[in-house]
Amino acid sequence: MTTHPHTHPLLTPTPGGFFGEYGGPISDPKIAALMTEIGQALDEALADPTFETQMADLRANYVGRPSPVYHAGNLSPKGGAQIWLKREDLNHTGAHKINHCIGQVLLARRMGKKRVLAETGAGQHGVALATACALLGVACEIHMGVVDIAKEHPNVSRMKILGCKLVPVSMGTGTLKDAVDSAFMAYLQDPEDTMFAIGSICGPDPYPRMVQAFQSIVGREARQQFLERTGALPTEVAACVGGGSNAIGLFSGFMDDEDVTLVGVEPAGKGLDTRDHAATLTLGKPGEMHGFRCYYLQDENGAPAPVHSVASGLDYPGVGPQHCNLKDLGRARYESATDKECFDAFLALSRSEGIIPALESAHAVAYAMRRAPQMPPDQTILVNLSGRGDKDIDFAIEQLGL
Structure with missing residues (x-):
């Protein structure tokens, strides 16, 4: 190999x-x-x-890489950490x-x-x-x-x-x-x-390892771009996690940088205290599904449990093995965001920066919005904005009653 x-x-x-x-x-x-x-x-x-x-x-020449790194100054809290976005939403096809x-x-x-x-x-x-x-x-x-x-x-x-x-x-x-x-x-x-x-x-x-190899371009670009723009590395990098490809793409660029905290953000759905979520690494157990061993959400018989998220790309009961290992080793931290936090972040980014995110990516934005006010203003969070929200517009309008 x-x-x-x-x-x-x-x-x-x-x-x-x-x-x-x-x-x-x-x-x-x-x-x-x-x-x-x-x-x-x-x-x-x-x-x-x-x-x-x-x-x-x-x-x-086809995808339009490198995708830019953008300072979301309007979204960033006054007196807190500054939020930056890796704009994967600008790729051809939108993610x-x-x-x-x-x-x-x-x-x-x-x-x-x-x-x-x-x-x-x-x-x-x-x-x-x-x-x-x-x-x-x-x-x-x-x-x-x-x-x-x-x-x-x-x-x-x-x-x-x-x-x-x-x-x-x-x-x-x-x-x-x-x-x-x-x-x-x-x-x-x-x-x-x-x-x-x-x-x-x-x-x-x-x-x-195949998908990781092809997604690693995200982290390599992001690390170089962030250094060029700011002269330093981000304090934290954050990405939503369903299966985990966009997160491992971003994380892969910062694995050697032990001062950079890696944060995966899972869907808490209607709440971690309900059954309507897909927070695999937060509440799942190790076992085998779909031909590989990983953490997954299990029913009383050990079969994959039904899961829920407003983001269709995150409603999977398992997760990539790299994330399972990074969790066990403590190299990455896994948080979650509810459906409500996701929709709040979806609107906040749209209305403060003119960027409509995918509902999947909005989970990571929600984490950054929650976390940044707790951090000093000289620190930074780089979010992988893994997709744009064109696909979610009709659903979001209906759900939000706009």
């Missing part, structure tokens, strides 16, 4: 894909062989300068997801696959994957829960326009977990010509 040149030891898995005790290979021998093939292709691609050149060109989708589709094409298949929650992974497939000439199939289809209509329309085959999933709760199950079943029917493209750092090896 090749180590990506930008990988910190804490973010480098042991053989088999373990981060501490979390992650690992899938146990089914047939699927494990497919995963090994993808892992070997990934290692070869990351070691190939031609692949990196392709990625760099598409990042700069961080395009970073790993282009990498995955380039890898699929390199492997000779004819189709890329995936799940999506908020639709941002689906849109980004359909976009990359349209660009690179690979067929695309996306499975999406019916609850999320109803909530994220603009992204559904985008996927259809981009030529993707959209499969509605009504089993179970009709949300992200069920879309993952449905997509994986479809993948197993034709694995020779298909590559499964997971939308976060979840799932069996090699997916957590």
